[in-house]
Amino acid sequence: MSSSPADRSRPPLAHAVRRLLPARSVIGFIALLAVLFALSYAAGAVAGPVAPGLQPAGGTRTGGSTPADDGDMGGMHGMGAGAPRPVPVGASR
Numbered sequence: 001m002s003s004s005p006a007d008r009s010r011p012p013l014a015h016a017v018r019r020l021l022p023a024r025s026v027i028g029f030i031a032l033l034a035v036l037f038a039l040s041y042a043a044g045a046v047a048g049p050v051a052p053g054l055q056p057a058g059g060t061r062t063g064g065s066t067p068a069d070d071g072d073m074g075g076m077h078g079m080g081a082g083a084p085r086p087v088p089v090g091a092s093r
Contacts, residue, residue, distance in 0.1 A: 021027075
């Protein structure tokens with residue numbers, strides 16, 4: 001059995017590489033995601049920080065001389081649940 005001239009002209013390495021690459025539609029989708037990510041990053045960089053005074057939940061601040069806020073909203077008396085009572089060790093619940 002002899003090989004056709006078309007089979008002899010294509011190197012086997014190129015065929016193997018072509019089989020390992022994903023489909024063109026997958027490559028296009030990944031490229032589209034990369035472009036959208038770059039555009040959204042650029043838009044975020046132009047817009048700047050959304051909440052410049054945002055601080056961690058613990059209330060610790062880095063820098064600045066103002067004291068940390070205790071979280072009280074003022075005028076909202078009785079809205080929170082009471083603190084849980086400690087249970088002595090060995091006591092039944």
